[in-house]
Amino acid sequence: MTTFGDLAGIEVGRLATVSADRADRLAQMGIETVLDLVTHYPRRYVDRTSQVTIDRLVEGTEATVLASVRKVSSRPTRARRSMVELDLFDGRGYLHLVFFNQPWRAKQLQEGAEVVVWGKVERYRGRRQMTNPVVDLVGDRTGRIVAVYPQSDKAGLSSWQIATNVEEALDRFCADLVDPLPAGIREREHLAGRPWSLRATHRPETGADHGAGRRRLGFDELLRLQLALVMRKRATERNARGIRHSTGGQLVERFLAGLPFPLTSAQRRAIAEIRSDLAGPYPMHRLLQGDVGAGKTIVALAAMLTGVEGGHQAALMAPTEVLAGQHHASLAGLVRGLEVDDSGGGLFERREVSVSLLTNRTTATQRTRLQSGLVDGSVDILVGTHALLSEAVDFADLGVVVIDEQHRFGVEQRAVLRDKGAGGLVPDVLVMTATPIPRTAAMTVFGDLDTTVLDELPPGRTPVATTWARGSLEEAAAWDRVRSEVAAGHQAYVVCPLVEGSERVQARSATEEHERLAGGELAGLRVGLLHGQLPAAEKDSVMEDFRAGRLDVLVATTVIEVGVDVPNATVVVIEDADRFGMAQLHQLRGRVGRGADRSWCFLLGEGAGDDGARRLQALVEHSDGFELAEIDLELRGEGTILGARQKGVTDLKLASLRRHRTTVALARSVAFELVDADATLASHPELAEELRLLIDPEEQEFLFKS
Numbered sequence: 202m203t204t205f206g207d208l209a210g211i212e213v214g215r216l217a218t219v220s221a222d223r224a225d226r227l228a229q230m231g232i233e234t235v236l237d238l239v240t241h242y243p244r245r246y247v248d249r250t251s252q253v254t255i256d257r258l259v260e261g262t263e264a265t266v267l268a269s270v271r272k273v274s275s276r277p278t279r280a281r282r283s284m285v286e287l288d289l290f291d292g293r294g295y296l297h298l299v300f301f302n303q304p305w306r307a308k309q310l311q312e313g314a315e316v317v318v319w320g321k322v323e324r325y326r327g328r329r330q331m332t333n334p335v336v337d338l339v340g341d342r343t344g345r346i347v348a349v350y351p352q353s354d355k356a357g358l359s360s361w362q363i364a365t366n367v368e369e370a371l372d373r374f375c376a377d378l379v380d381p382l383p384a385g386i387r388e389r390e391h392l393a394g395r396p397w398s399l400r401a402t403h404r405p406e407t408g409a410d411h412g413a414g415r416r417r418l419g420f421d422e423l424l425r426l427q428l429a430l431v432m433r434k435r436a437t438e439r440n441a442r443g444i445r446h447s448t449g450g451q452l453v454e455r456f457l458a459g460l461p462f463p464l465t466s467a468q469r470r471a472i473a474e475i476r477s478d479l480a481g482p483y484p485m486h487r488l489l490q491g492d493v494g495a496g497k498t499i500v501a502l503a504a505m506l507t508g509v510e511g512g513h514q515a516a517l518m519a520p521t522e523v524l525a526g527q528h529h530a531s532l533a534g535l536v537r538g539l540e541v542d543d544s545g546g547g548l549f550e551r552r553e554v555s556v557s558l559l560t561n562r563t564t565a566t567q568r569t570r571l572q573s574g575l576v577d578g579s580v581d582i583l584v585g586t587h588a589l590l591s592e593a594v595d596f597a598d599l600g601v602v603v604i605d606e607q608h609r610f611g612v613e614q615r616a617v618l619r620d621k622g623a624g625g626l627v628p629d630v631l632v633m634t635a636t637p638i639p640r641t642a643a644m645t646v647f648g649d650l651d652t653t654v655l656d657e658l659p660p661g662r663t664p665v666a667t668t669w670a671r672g673s674l675e676e677a678a679a680w681d682r683v684r685s686e687v688a689a690g691h692q693a694y695v696v697c698p699l700v701e702g703s704e705r706v707q708a709r710s711a712t713e714e715h716e717r718l719a720g721g722e723l724a725g726l727r728v729g730l731l732h733g734q735l736p737a738a739e740k741d742s743v744m745e746d747f748r749a750g751r752l753d754v755l756v757a758t759t760v761i762e763v764g765v766d767v768p769n770a771t772v773v774v775i776e777d778a779d780r781f782g783m784a785q786l787h788q789l790r791g792r793v794g795r796g797a798d799r800s801w802c803f804l805l806g807e808g809a810g811d812d813g814a815r816r817l818q819a820l821v822e823h824s825d826g827f828e829l830a831e832i833d834l835e836l837r838g839e840g841t842i843l844g845a846r847q848k849g850v851t852d853l854k855l856a857s858l859r860r861h862r863t864t865v866a867l868a869r870s871v872a873f874e875l876v877d878a879d880a881t882l883a884s885h886p887e888l889a890e891e892l893r894l895l896i897d898p899e900e901q902e903f904l905f906k907s
Contacts, residue, residue: 202378206890219855239403241363242350248345258329268686295819303333326880348404371400418552422853422854422856424872432881437649442484443485446478446508446513453503456502471500479507487630490633490634498528499529501633502536505601509600527765537553538553583596601629606636610683616798667804680722680802687754693771696789700775726753728753733762770800776806777805782816783833787829812837834859
């Protein structure tokens with residue numbers, strides 16, 4: 202029986218249809234082994250039994266045509282551009298093709314070649330025509346359905362050449378391919394066998410064949426990914442000694458009772474889930490995600506205070522100094538007046554909960570004092586940036602770790618904080634993100650974490666009225682709104698994509714825009730400037746001036762994207778809005794509407810391209826971050842989200858997080874079923890081999906160590 206591991210050990214040069222030159226060309230496409238070749242899947246199919254013939258093409262529609270090349274010619278145009286013209290014939294009619302600035306088409310498309318073209322049908326001088334269509338060379342393929350492969354003009358390989366190599370590989374090396382998935386699961390979930398699926402994907406006899414084959418192979422991709430994540434999760438639980446935190450004290454209750462507002466039911470549910478984890482024997486490893494303003498900080502602080510009450514310490518790590526400073530100020534205010542037993546003092550002595558800040562600009566003297574407080578336990582909660590990861594930072598008894606904006610930190614950085622626990626005990630870890638993530642993506646990117654979602658906003662939050670200002674009149678209305686809100690005693694943000702001007706990127710810079718606005722539309726107002734390149738002390742000073750109301754308008758870069766909380770700010774103007782991602786725009790909009798006053802967001806920009814326009818229109822129509830995340834996944838695909846994966850699982854070739862949501866959930870369920878019955882997949886050697894083959898070496902060592 203042949204496995205994927207066997208196929209990975211066979212170089213494509215062993216195929217009779219692959220010459221040394223062809224092997225070099227395939228290597229340029231990342232195809233070096235037979236496994237690479239048979240997992241280079243068709244991108245589409247042409248069904249010869251139902252395809253549209255040339256004589257039935259409708260003008261103004263897009264169509265796919267399979268035909269042979271009859272006549273080829275090339276000539277320069279008056280504008281000195283190259284123009285290649287050719288005629289196709291499919292036995293029922295002729296189609297004229299025109300290619301501008303693609304002179305190599307004359308050599309590629311020889312008379313007699315079988316091609317598949319896709320494009321918009323036009324009528325020019327009485328003839329059916331396509332201009333610059335997508336072309337695939339398929340050769341004289343037999344069969345009712347023709348598979349069309351991703352090809353490479355750079356490597357000089359066409360679809361039909363790749364198909365010839367794939368067919369030989371299937372016939373010679375895949376006839377007795379093993380299926381690593383247990384038969385019981387295949388039958389229960391109505392999944393086709395792998396050998397059949399591989400052949401049906403490359404050589405389908407019907408449309409149903411390649412659909413079923415791709416479903417099974419896509420499931421396999423997702424299963425491998427989920428197995429790695431679930432094995433990591435279970436291994437962490439199995440190998441780590443956790444802290445059993447006491448949840449019977451009154452510190453958290455006193456904290457919650459002292460809040461000037463009621464918790465949402467989502468916050469109460471989240472706190473209950475997290476405190477249940479903290480009381481358990483295994484270290485917590487949980488993701489807390491919620492929309493802008495959903496109250497994640499309150500939930501995180503409740504977790505940290507649970508640890509503090511038991512005599513442990515807590516740490517909160519944020520990605521930027523501005524966000525760390527904001528968290529420090531927020532937490533210090535929230536715990537003011539809360540007392541805990543002073544373990545270092547006399548009998549029954551109590552002291553206030555202490556919150557300290559550590560960043561790269563903390564002085565040596567401050568660090569020495571801070572380290573002393575960490576060692577003697579008088580520092581209860583330490584807020585900081587990457588500086589927390591320093592070897593010089595030692596805790597007496599670190600019990601709870603909170604990591605904000607977790608996607609900006611790698612697995613290794615999270616592990617460094619976990620390793621700072623005392624006596625071999627692993628602290629509980631809560632990772633937070635203010636960027637809502639679609640459920641399927643969360644299962645994939647954060648699959649080794651349990652997930653808690655805050656899906657409701659606190660009462661009193663006012664929806665932000667969002668306007669896409671596309672012209673000069675709408676833009677003028679935005680600046681009028683800023684002036685009127687400032688006159689009413691409120692404040693505003695203006696956000697720019699760049700710090701300094703750039704000829705390469707035509708976007709307004711924060712520094713230039715600060716000068717322009719202060720002397721133009723916002724003349725007479727107190728306008729401040731904040732960006733990441735300012736000295737730390739100046740950043741703190743500007744932010745404090747804005748928070749205290751000494752500035753009317755803050756012109757800033759995305760340094761204010763998360764964590765900045767000034768309830769008196771009621772307007773945000775985002776310039777060149779089409780240069781920002783949807784999640785970023787939603788976060789920036791969340792800087793206003795944080796109080797009871799009505800708030801506005803103005804998106805300035807033309808909305809470059811269809812996606813840019815759809816992105817801005819979605820912001821106007823929707824205020825729910827989770828809904829926007831789903832739209833963003835549809836617009837951008839999963840590539841961006843999968844790029845956030847911290848450890849190596851191969852990219853998905855057939856599976857799609859947005860199109861195959863039920864398959865993602867199924868793969869995760871099957872992964873738990875297999876791993877919980879057999880932690881190292883010892884009874885499923887073929888699956889274990891595929892994980893070793895297709896995941897990162899460090900991940901292999903972690904998952905399969907005894």
